[in-house]
Structures are given as C-alpha cells and as structure tokens.
Amino acid sequence: MTAESSRRTPSLLASLARVRPTGDGPMLALTVADQRVGKVTPQAAALLRKAGPVFAFGTAGIEMARGLETPEDRTDAVSSSLRRLAADGDLPAPRYERYPVVTRWGADELMRVDRSYVGLLGALAFGLHVNGYVPTPAGPEMWIGRRADDRLVEPGKLDNLVGGGQPAGLSLAANLVKEAAEEAGIDAATAGAARPAGLICYEAPHPLGLRRDVLFTFDLALAPDFTPVNTDGEVAEFTRHPVADVLDRLRRQPEAFKFNVPAVIVDFCLRHGVLDPDSEPDYAELATTLRQPLT
Amino acid sequence: MTAESSRRTPSLLASLARVRPTGDGPMLALTVADQRVGKVTPQAAALLRKAGPVFAFGTAGIEMARGLETPEDRTDAVSSSLRRLAADGDLPAPRYERYPVVTRWGADELMRVDRSYVGLLGALAFGLHVNGYVPTPAGPEMWIGRRADDRLVEPGKLDNLVGGGQPAGLSLAANLVKEAAEEAGIDAATAGAARPAGLICYEAPHPLGLRRDVLFTFDLALAPDFTPVNTDGEVAEFTRHPVADVLDRLRRQPEAFKFNVPAVIVDFCLRHGVLDPDSEPDYAELATTLRQPLT
Numbered sequence: 001m002t003a004e005s006s007r008r009t010p011s012l013l014a015s016l017a018r019v020r021p022t023g024d025g026p027m028l029a030l031t032v033a034d035q036r037v038g039k040v041t042p043q044a045a046a047l048l049r050k051a052g053p054v055f056a057f058g059t060a061g062i063e064m065a066r067g068l069e070t071p072e073d074r075t076d077a078v079s080s081s082l083r084r085l086a087a088d089g090d091l092p093a094p095r096y097e098r099y100p101v102v103t104r105w106g107a108d109e110l111m112r113v114d115r116s117y118v119g120l121l122g123a124l125a126f127g128l129h130v131n132g133y134v135p136t137p138a139g140p141e142m143w144i145g146r147r148a149d150d151r152l153v154e155p156g157k158l159d160n161l162v163g164g165g166q167p168a169g170l171s172l173a174a175n176l177v178k179e180a181a182e183e184a185g186i187d188a189a190t191a192g193a194a195r196p197a198g199l200i201c202y203e204a205p206h207p208l209g210l211r212r213d214v215l216f217t218f219d220l221a222l223a224p225d226f227t228p229v230n231t232d233g234e235v236a237e238f239t240r241h242p243v244a245d246v247l248d249r250l251r252r253q254p255e256a257f258k259f260n261v262p263a264v265i266v267d268f269c270l271r272h273g274v275l276d277p278d279s280e281p282d283y284a285e286l287a288t289t290l291r292q293p294l295t
Numbered sequence: 296m297t298a299e300s301s302r303r304t305p306s307l308l309a310s311l312a313r314v315r316p317t318g319d320g321p322m323l324a325l326t327v328a329d330q331r332v333g334k335v336t337p338q339a340a341a342l343l344r345k346a347g348p349v350f351a352f353g354t355a356g357i358e359m360a361r362g363l364e365t366p367e368d369r370t371d372a373v374s375s376s377l378r379r380l381a382a383d384g385d386l387p388a389p390r391y392e393r394y395p396v397v398t399r400w401g402a403d404e405l406m407r408v409d410r411s412y413v414g415l416l417g418a419l420a421f422g423l424h425v426n427g428y429v430p431t432p433a434g435p436e437m438w439i440g441r442r443a444d445d446r447l448v449e450p451g452k453l454d455n456l457v458g459g460g461q462p463a464g465l466s467l468a469a470n471l472v473k474e475a476a477e478e479a480g481i482d483a484a485t486a487g488a489a490r491p492a493g494l495i496c497y498e499a500p501h502p503l504g505l506r507r508d509v510l511f512t513f514d515l516a517l518a519p520d521f522t523p524v525n526t527d528g529e530v531a532e533f534t535r536h537p538v539a540d541v542l543d544r545l546r547r548q549p550e551a552f553k554f555n556v557p558a559v560i561v562d563f564c565l566r567h568g569v570l571d572p573d574s575e576p577d578y579a580e581l582a583t584t585l586r587q588p589l590t
Contacts, residue, residue, distance in 0.1 A: 081378050106576035171573045194566030199582045214579055216572050271566050273490030275513050278466045281401035283511055284589065291586040294579065 012247070012275075013282045014288045015254035019202035019213075027210070029061035030121055030184055032074065032110040035103050038062075044209030047120060051081040056160040064111075074111035077114035082117050091208070092116050099125060101169040104294065105214060112168050119206030124294070125165065128172055130194055130218045132161030132182065132228065133243070137171070138169035140243045140272060142265070143228060145183070145235040147163060147258065158249075160265075161220070161228060161238070162186070172196075172216055180220075184238065185229035194220040197271060200263050200290045215260065217267055221279045243274050307570075308577045310549035310557035312582045314497035314508075322505070324356035325416055327369065327405040330398050333357075334417035339504030342385060359406075369406035374453060377412050386503070387411050389514070394420060395463040399589065400509060407463050407497040414501030419589070420460065423467055424559045425475065425489055425513045427456030427523065428538070435538045435567060437560070438523060440478070440530040442553065451546075452553040455482070455560075456515070456523060457535070467491075467511055479533065480524035481515075489515040492566060495558050495585045508590070510555065510564055538569050558585055 028045050029036030040048065048055050048062060054077045056063045069076045071150040075098070085091040094240055097110040101123050118125045132143040143161040147154060166172065182189035197219045204211040222225075228238045241249075247269060250262050254273050257265075269275045270283075277283040297328070323340050325333030335343065335357055343350050343357060349372045351358045363369045381502045389409040395408045396418050399420075413420045427438040438453040459474040461467060468487075477484035492514045499506040523533045536544075542564060545557050552560075562585050566569045571576040 099478060105572070105579035173571075173573055196565075196571055198565040199579060200574070201579070201583065219568075270491075270493040272494060273514075276468075276491055277400070277494070278468055283402035284494060284496070286585055288496065288589055291583055291590060294583055 009253045011282050012251055012262075012266055012280070015257070015283055016266065016286065017254070019204045019263050021203040021210075022205050022290075024270050027122065030064070030066040030123075031061060031257070032056075032101065035110060035125050037101050037103055037110060037121070039212065040120075040202075041122065041209045044120050044122065047085065047208070050085055050088075053085075054078055054081045067194075071109055071111045071205035075113070078111060078113055078117075079237070082114065082120075083208070084209065086116075091120070095281060097165070098168050099123075099165065107213055115165060115167075119211050120208040122206075122210040122212060124212050126214050126216070127163065127165045128176055128179070128216045128218060129160045129261075130162035130176065130220050131197075131264065131268045132184070132220045132222055133268075134222050134226075134240065136242075136276060137282070138222075138242065139274065140268075141240050142246050142268075143222070143238055143240050144246065145185075145228075145230075145238050148234055148236045151234060152184075154258045154289045156236070159235070159258050159261055160254050163215075163261075163264075166216075176218060181233040183228075183230060183234055184286050185231050186220075187267065190222070190226070191220070194218040200249050200260075200266070201294055202289070202292050204259070212294070213260065217263065217264055219268070219271075243272075245271065247274070250252065266290065300345065300438040305420075305546045306542075306577050307546055307557075307561055307575070308580055309566075309582070310545045310552070311561065311581065313550070313554035314499045314558050315584065316498040316505075317500050318586075322417065325350075325359075326356060326510055327359040327396065327419075330405060332396050332398055332405060332416070332418055334505055335415075335505065336417065336504045337575075339415050339417065341359070342503070345380055345383075345385060346373075347379075349373055349376045366404055366406045366487075370408070373406060373408055373412075376413075377409065381411075386415070391440040393463050394460065404463060412458060412503070414506050417501075417507060419485060419507050419508050419509060421473070421511070422458065422460045423511045423513060424455045424556075425457035425471065425515050426492075426559065426563045427479070427515045428563075429517050429519050429521075429535065431519075434536065434569065435563075436535050437538050437541050437563075438479075438517070438533055438535050439541065440523075440525075440533050443529055443531045445525075448527060451554045452556070453532070453551050454530070454553050454556055458510075458559075471513060478523075478528040478529055480526050485517070486515070487519070489513040493522055495555075495562050497555070497558065497584070497587045499554070507589070508555065508558065511535055512559055514563070515567075523542070538564065538567075542569070561585065 024040040074116040094114040097115040100109040133140040145159040177191045180186035200213045321339040322334040392410040393407040395404040430433040438456040475481035496509045
C-alpha cells in the first residue's frame with residue numbers, strides 16, 4: 001500500500017466535507033401520524049414555533065396536528081402556515097415545486113411540502129444525478145457542467161452532466177428524461193440508456209435546518225461525438241475531461257464544485273475501478289461517507 | 296413506482312438478514328495503545344477475562360496491557376494467551392493465518408491476531424470478493440460456486456466465483472491473483488483484469504463475538520467460453536446463471552447462499568442497473584444495509 005505517497009496530495013475525503021453532518025445541537029423528531037419523517041434542528045424548531053397550531057411541541061419532539069387526517073389536509077395546512085412565515089420575512093419564498101414527505105423511499109406520502117422548506121423540516125429529499133461519460137481505452141472521460149452565474153444555488157460551480165431534485169408524482173426515469181432534455185439537450189432515446197447505479201445518501205448542513213438527501217446515481221455512456229447543449233439557461237458550459245483530471249481538480253480545489261457533486265464523482269470512481277483500495281488510504285472512509293445511515 | 300406488485304415476491308432485504316447487527320447487549324471497546332480497535336460482546340468479554348493479564352478490564356472498556364510496546368510484542372502475548380484458552384477448550388483452534396488489527400483500512404498495524412479470533416476481539420476483518428460474470432446482450436450472467444461439503448465455514452452453500460479473507464502483509468491485488476488461481480483456476484493475466492468496484496461493510500453475529508467485515512468487491516468480466524476450475528478442493532462446482540435467476544433464488548431461498556454472498560450480489564445488481572429504484576421498494580434500505588458505519 002502506497003499510503004505515504006498518496007498522503008502527499010490532498011485527500012479526496014476533504015472533497016466530501018460538505019456532505020457530512022455537523023452535529024450542531026440536539027435534533028427534535030418530527031412525526032406525522034405517529035411516523036417519524038424529519039429531524040429538526042434547534043434553529044429550525046424556533047422557526048416552526050412561529051408556524052402556529054399545525055405543529056405541536058411536546059417532550060418527545062414535534063408532532064403534526066392530529067386533526068389533519070389526510071395528506072392533502074396536511075399539505076394545505078403546512079403550506080399556508082409556512083407561506084405566512086415567508087410573507088413575514090422569517091422564511092425564504094416558496095419555489096412552487098412540491099416534494100413528498102415520507103418515512104423512506106417507496107413509502108406512501110404523508111404530505112407534500114414546498115421544495116424551499118424540506119430542509120426546515122429535516123425531511124428526506126430525493127434526487128438524481130447522471131454521470132455522463134465517454135468510455136475510452138485510457139479510461140472514462142467525464143462531462144462536467146458549470147452552473148450559470150444567475151442560479152439560486154451555488155452559481156458558477158462545477159456540476160454533473162444532469163442532476164435534479166425529485167418532485168412528487170414523477171418516476172425517476174421520467175424525471176431523468178425531463179432533466180436531461182432541459183439541462184443538456186439530450187433526446188429521450190439517449191437518456192433512456194442511462195443505467196441506475198445505486199445511490200449516495202448523506203446528512204449535511206442546510207441554511208434553514210438539515211439536509212437529508214438520497215441521490216440516485218445513474219451512469220450514461222455517451223458517444224465520442226455527442227455534445228451536450230443546455231436549453232434552460234441553468235448551465236453556462238459543458239466540458240469533457242479524463243477522469244484522472246477531474247479527480248485531481250477534486251483533490252486540489254473541491255470548493256470549485258457544487259457541494260454534493262464531489263460525492264457523485266467519487267462514487268463513480270469507486271464503482272468504475274478508477275480508485276484502487278491498495279493505493280487510496282481513505283478508500284473505506286470515502287465509501288462509508290457516501291452512504292450514511294438514513295436515521 | 297410498482298411497490299405493490301414487487302411486494303408480492305419476497306423482499307431482497309431478507310437475504311441481507313445475516314449481515315445486520317443483532318445488538319445483543321452492551322459492547323466493550325477494546326483499545327490498543329489508546330486506539331480503539333475492537334467491539335467486544337459480553338460473551339466474548341467473559342472469555343477474554345480468562346486470557347490473563349494481557350487484557351486489562353476497566354470501566355471504559357478493555358485495554359491491551361501497556362507493557363507491550365511493539366506490534367510484535369502484542370502479537371506474541373495475545374497469541375500465547377489465546378492458544379492456551381484453545382488448549383483448555385474455551386476457544387476453537389487457531390487457523391495459523393494472521394490478520395492485521397487496525398483502527399481503519401490503511402492504518403498501521405497495531406498487532407496481528409489469528410484469523411480464528413478476529414471475531415472474539417470484534418476487530419475489523421478485511422476480505423475481497425470477485426463477481427465473475429459474462430456480459431451478454433440480455434444482461435450479465437454470473438458464475439456461482441457451491442462450497443465443498445467438507446468446508447469449515449458454511450459447507451455446501453452458494454458463493455461468489457472468488458472470495459477470501461485478507462491476511463496481513465499482502466496487497467488486495469496479490470491476494471486476488473492467489474485466490475483466483477486456487478479457487479477457480481484463473482490465470483494471473485485474467486485475474487489482473489478484475490476491476491475494484493467499491494466495498495460492502497457490515498456488522499454481523501459471530502460465534503465468538505462480533506463480525507465487523509469490510510469486503511472489497513471486484514468485477515471480473517469473463518469470456519463466454521471461460522470455465523472456472525477449482526484447484527484447492529474448496530469448491531464443489533461452478534455454474535453460470537442469468538443474473539435475474541440469481542436474484543430470484545436470493546429472494547426465494549436466501550439461506551442457500553453463504554451468509555455474506557447475497558450482499559455481494561445485491562451490490563453488483565445495484566451498481567449494474569439490474570435493480571431499478573423506480574420498481575424496487577427496498578432499494579434505499581438495500582443500499583444502506585450494504586454499507587454500514589464503521590464505528
């Protein structure tokens with residue numbers, strides 16, 4: 001094992017620093033119909049106390065008001081109380097995109113909440129990221145996007161070919177086709193060749209509370225003459241790089257990437273044999289950091 | 296999501312039941328030179344109390360005697376006290392294969408211990424498993440071994456093409472070449488084409504204490520006319536199956552497989568897009584079960 005020589009370059013673990021829990025203060029469980037759906041930070045709890053009777057504070061945590069019996073009732077009640085907080089300036093504006101609130105992937109929705117407030121509740125948020133790459137005899141070359149300078153989240157940062165949150169009421173496959181067309185001008189037939197490749201999941205700080213993200217990863221092998229074209233203004237440019245160069249950039253300048261993109265790329269490199277457990281001293285910690293317990 | 300229809304067949308999660316912690320009683324930390332290397336069950340602690348002054352029992356846990364200053368000193372002292380317990384019938388016989396005792400993969404060895412007693416100490420144990428498969432237009436076909444009926448561990452059970460523990464003083468790449476030759480008659484050039492594909496890690500019950508296994512997984516794409524041939528008597532036969540058939544067997548008869556082999560196969564299926572997050576309701580739990588925290 002050449003741990004000594006590898007230590008001379010910055011560790012890839014540093015590139016995952018933004019997808020680690022910070023553990024700032026005791027969390028409160030948020031339950032809906034006796035099912036635990038969220039982890040609420042002290043700061044987020046202080047905001048939720050202003051949201052009125054829709055949330056009941058008890059010794060065991062925060063409970064959604066029991067009078068709200070259907071998912072639709074809960075969605076409406078939470079939506080109107082959080083919209084009022086936003087109007088008062090206590091919360092950012094809604095994004096008018098609804099995310100499912102569930103105990104686990106595949107479970108029935110207990111309600112929906114605007115994308116802006118998922119982190120406030122510390123609810124699970126699902127998404128998908130697509131590694132677009134060209135296989136070559138020397139190894140994969142990855143397509144990397146640079147986010148437009150006017151984007152709300154992490155403008156100018158490096159990104160995967162395609163990535164997006166998973167709204168309620170859509171399959172991952174359908175969302176992938178939609179995002180691939182909007183973000184990279186990829187036709188449905190090409191996008192349909194993307195292959196599910198597992199997931200990464202992590203807790204991370206969120207401006208309002210706590211991120212608990214589950215990102216389904218997909219691999220999309222592309223022809224050498226394929227060129228992505230952004231159609232929705234979210235990407236400033238796409239460039240293609242040998243994966244070793246991408247890893248080198250990750251080691252030396254992790255902050256050039258959107259916060260969770262290093263995790264998606266490191267996962268790709270683990271799965272494709274780009275990283276070698278005999279020579280990468282942090283191999284095991286990289287692997288476990290990419291898949292944190294969904295507690 | 297077709298959760299309803301998938302629920303009709305047994306869940307793949309059941310096939311991972313043997314790589315989950317059972318949580319039977321409070322664990323004691325085992326430290327060597329102030330570094331935490333093991334998790335000792337109450338049952339294992341009772342055995343270690345008979346091992347003499349090499350282990351000091353305190354309120355914070357179990358500490359290796361401080362007089363033992365070098366890894367070699369510790370290895371010798373532990374070896375002779377555990378050999379004495381084995382002679383008294385309190386422990387199984389040593390296997391005369393030494394495993395490294397470390398805080399993490401890639402860290403300096405604090406001592407070595409016979410393979411038979413890794414679970415007694417609740418130390419990390421490293422290994423490698425190779426998914427041998429033939430890519431076909433209809434998807435991968437996997438080579439599955441059946442363990443010989445006279446094997447010490449899990450005789451007669453279904454296994455991966457190649458798998459083995461990782462002894463001290465050998466690289467994973469070298470161990471893979473050695474095990475591939477012994478277990479499946481694979482020449483070094485063919486074995487060298489195996490590609491690292493990440494790892495699975497889990498806690499699981501162990502007859503003496505606790506397993507804490509880190510298994511590095513490798514994928515080896517094989518030609519359609521390749522046939523594995525066992526050379527060391529450890530495998531009764533090899534057969535090749537479409538991966539869908541292997542998954543079907545995993546769902547319906549998980550106990551036909553060696554305890555950790557379902558995890559290796561499910562990991563392969565997640566990475567290769569054989570399982571689909573839109574149709575597999577336990578997809579996220581499968582993924583997190585395969586990579587448990589190394590605590």
